Amino acid sequence: MSTVSSIRRPAAGYLETLLAGQPQWRASSLAWINALRKQAVSRLNVLTVPTLRDEAWRFTDISPLTRLSFQPVCSAADLQPADIERFYLEDATTRLVFVDGVYAPQLSNTLRDGGLMVANLSAADTAKAAAIEPHLGHHAAFVHNVFAALNTAVLQDVAVILVPRNITLAMPVHLLFIATQAEVASYPRCLLVAESGSSVTLIEDYVALQDEAYFINPVTEIALADQAHVNHIRVQRDSAKAFHISNCAVSVGRSSHYQSVSVALGAQISRYNLDVLLAEGAECVVDGLALIADSQLADTHTSIDHAQPNGVSRQLHKCIVGGSAHAVFNGKVMVRQGAQRTDSSQSSRNLLLTGKAQVDTNPQLEIFADDVKCAHGATIGQLDNEEVFYLKSRGLSDNVARSLLTYAFGAEIIDRIPVASLKRRLELRMLEQTGSLT
Amino acid sequence: MIYQESKTLLEVRGLRATVNGVEILKGLDFTVKSGEVHAIMGPNGSGKSTFAKVLAGHTAYEVTAGSALFEGKNLFDLAPEERARAGVFLAFQYPIEIPGVANSQFLRLTYNTVRANRGQEELDPLEFDDFVREKMKLLEMSPDFLGRSVNEGFSGGEKKRNEILQMALLDPRLAILDETDSGLDIDALRTVSQGVNQLANKESAIVLVTHYQRLLNYIVPDFVHVMEAGRIVKTGDKSLALELETRGYDWVAAEHQAAAVVAVVA
Numbered sequence: 001m002s003t004v005s006s007i008r009r010p011a012a013g014y015l016e017t018l019l020a021g022q023p024q025w026r027a028s029s030l031a032w033i034n035a036l037r038k039q040a041v042s043r044l045n046v047l048t049v050p051t052l053r054d055e056a057w058r059f060t061d062i063s064p065l066t067r068l069s070f071q072p073v074c075s076a077a078d079l080q081p082a083d084i085e086r087f088y089l090e091d092a093t094t095r096l097v098f099v100d101g102v103y104a105p106q107l108s109n110t111l112r113d114g115g116l117m118v119a120n121l122s123a124a125d126t127a128k129a130a131a132i133e134p135h136l137g138h139h140a141a142f143v144h145n146v147f148a149a150l151n152t153a154v155l156q157d158v159a160v161i162l163v164p165r166n167i168t169l170a171m172p173v174h175l176l177f178i179a180t181q182a183e184v185a186s187y188p189r190c191l192l193v194a195e196s197g198s199s200v201t202l203i204e205d206y207v208a209l210q211d212e213a214y215f216i217n218p219v220t221e222i223a224l225a226d227q228a229h230v231n232h233i234r235v236q237r238d239s240a241k242a243f244h245i246s247n248c249a250v251s252v253g254r255s256s257h258y259q260s261v262s263v264a265l266g267a268q269i270s271r272y273n274l275d276v277l278l279a280e281g282a283e284c285v286v287d288g289l290a291l292i293a294d295s296q297l298a299d300t301h302t303s304i305d306h307a308q309p310n311g312v313s314r315q316l317h318k319c320i321v322g323g324s325a326h327a328v329f330n331g332k333v334m335v336r337q338g339a340q341r342t343d344s345s346q347s348s349r350n351l352l353l354t355g356k357a358q359v360d361t362n363p364q365l366e367i368f369a370d371d372v373k374c375a376h377g378a379t380i381g382q383l384d385n386e387e388v389f390y391l392k393s394r395g396l397s398d399n400v401a402r403s404l405l406t407y408a409f410g411a412e413i414i415d416r417i418p419v420a421s422l423k424r425r426l427e428l429r430m431l432e433q434t435g436s437l438t
Numbered sequence: 439m440i441y442q443e444s445k446t447l448l449e450v451r452g453l454r455a456t457v458n459g460v461e462i463l464k465g466l467d468f469t470v471k472s473g474e475v476h477a478i479m480g481p482n483g484s485g486k487s488t489f490a491k492v493l494a495g496h497t498a499y500e501v502t503a504g505s506a507l508f509e510g511k512n513l514f515d516l517a518p519e520e521r522a523r524a525g526v527f528l529a530f531q532y533p534i535e536i537p538g539v540a541n542s543q544f545l546r547l548t549y550n551t552v553r554a555n556r557g558q559e560e561l562d563p564l565e566f567d568d569f570v571r572e573k574m575k576l577l578e579m580s581p582d583f584l585g586r587s588v589n590e591g592f593s594g595g596e597k598k599r600n601e602i603l604q605m606a607l608l609d610p611r612l613a614i615l616d617e618t619d620s621g622l623d624i625d626a627l628r629t630v631s632q633g634v635n636q637l638a639n640k641e642s643a644i645v646l647v648t649h650y651q652r653l654l655n656y657i658v659p660d661f662v663h664v665m666e667a668g669r670i671v672k673t674g675d676k677s678l679a680l681e682l683e684t685r686g687y688d689w690v691a692a693e694h695q696a697a698a699v700v701a702v703v704a
Contacts, residue, residue: 391548393522411538412538
């Protein structure tokens with residue numbers, strides 16, 4: 001970093017600050033990884049940190065992020081299982097743990113069996129590396145996305161899940177990303193490749209040990225071949241002071257089924273970009289919940305791209321906004337020319353709990369085919385007075401009545417999580433949070 | 439039942455109430471004593487449901503005049519939840535669905551809240567489960583309804599049973615049943631009525647708001663009141679309901695107007 005460059009291009013200077021002295025900046029033994037990083041670095045020389053003037057960021061001011069300086073993680077905190085056991089899920093024992101973005105083998109339970117792999121990238125042999133190469137960095141495009149480029153530029157540890165043909169993983173895979181330090185930047189990376197006919201449930205779980213400010217910039221790529229089935233659950237329960245900016249790109253093959261539930265509870269500012277590309281006859285169900293309060297900002301941008309005919313997409317996104325928090329939802333559904341018989345529905349439902357809470361929702365439908373069934377809609381409202389009265393007429397106080405209804409509003413999304421232990425955990429968290437919100 | 443040592447539970451005098459500035463109740467008088475069953479009948483728009491909601495404390499209705507004493511306390515000084523805890527219960531005409539909240543959880547929460555406020559012991563989930571299952575038998579409700587979300591996907595009849603189940607749990611002094619019979623088939627009507635009859639006792643009273651005499655074959659009222667334009671214009675015994683069934687409401691209104699004219703002339 002130099003003063004000169006920060007005067008010339010402040011944002012680029014900021015990126016250089018983040019990149020400066022990356023300790024993991026070691027060459028990989030895989031030449032293509034080094035090449036990938038190099039491309040990403042060269043994009044960083046061109047790209048800048050978005051501002052409110054960028055259309056895709058016009059509601060999300062990330063200048064507070066750029067005013068802080070975050071250091072790279074120099075050494076991973078030495079955690080013992082006892083420190084993090086409370087985050088374990090009893091029905092997801094295959095677990096990869098990353099501490100401030102750095103893989104923690106002593107805390108992880110990997111899985112390797114023939115073509116099956118649930119492990120860190122470094123464990124990949126030649127054959128696995130060859131299976132990874134066509135996917136890693138190829139779904140989450142970083143050419144125009146500064147945060148994806150940033151993540152790729154420092155790519156080191158990667159949670160890799162390879163599920164071979166016709167294999168069903170009965171147990172969910174739990175990726176646990178634990179933040180432990182203040183003022184550090186971490187770059188979690190995940191790749192899931194589901195071969196044809198395979199089936200897997202993936203849990204991406206972001207947690208914090210302390211209530212600190214840090215910057216976390218994950219990128220996840222998910223590729224489903226034909227007739228595969230992926231359940232993807234994403235839980236962002238970062239510290240309330242954190243900055244969480246993430247990208248996820250999903251490519252859904254012919255007649256495959258991608259189902260995701262993403263839940264945003266933490267972070268001072270969070271942004272989740274989810275891009276789903278649907279091949280012929282592919283289906284996706286993309287649900288989301290943001291439950292925020294105080295001065296939190298949670299922004300979800302999704303794009304569902306019906307590139308080929310006969311695709312089905314379903315989306316329900318809900319925001320519960322308390323305090324002076326601000327939720328943003330931008331959901332784009334694209335139906336390309338030739339994507340006939342597309343069946344798509346999208347719904348954005350928002351609950352404002354206070355007069356200062358704010359929601360910006362923008363469902364977008366772009367249709368270039370003529371034989372399609374598409375519906376979308378958005379609602380923004382407060383708790384229904386009839387419902388509140390019903391509960392009060394049963395003796396419940398105004399507070400309890402309101403928090404119960406708020407809880408119920410969010411529970412519709414949590415209910416869709418197919419992992420019982422995680423669902424229960426989130427229900428309890430939601431009960432607590434809605435209780436304090438109203 | 440009417441009996442000698444009964445106490446006055448509710449005394450409403452000159453009640454006027456508006457919704458969105460429109461006056462619906464126009465000087466209503468109504469007295470209920472312990473042990474009694476009252477039926478309030480009347481044509482659409484006469485104010486029956488408004489009266490029920492005003493008693494329960496619905497905020498959409500503004501009380502502009504009059505008083506309502508419940509066991510000596512001014513009902514209008516109490517918030518809806520305080521009325522419920524004091525023993526006022528309203529069975530809704532259209533019970534609200536609450537997706538995402540298990541019925542068992544909701545029932546236990548309301549039960550324990552009301553119990554705690556009455557200085558009674560709360561029940562833990564296991565104890566409550568036994569208790570509520572007993573009450574459900576009264577209404578021939580399947581225990582499956584405990585695991586489902588509150589009223590979500592319930593049929594009309596199932597919702598009404600769930601209302602009476604809540605009445606059974608909360609053990610009110612004054613139960614107001616707002617068109618509990620609407621949407622019930624004959625079998626459901628019989629079951630729900632039997633449930634209500636078993637809950638009736640000397641300490642409490644029941645007010646039935648209904649359009650139809652049919653319900654009163656099963657829950658026999660001590661008094662039948664006819665509401666017209668926001669007032670009770672005629673009170674009789676159960677035979678009045680039968681008369682209304684055959685003659686309709688018009689004659690009552692006509693008779694009331696005639697009486698009013700006579701009063702003015704006198």
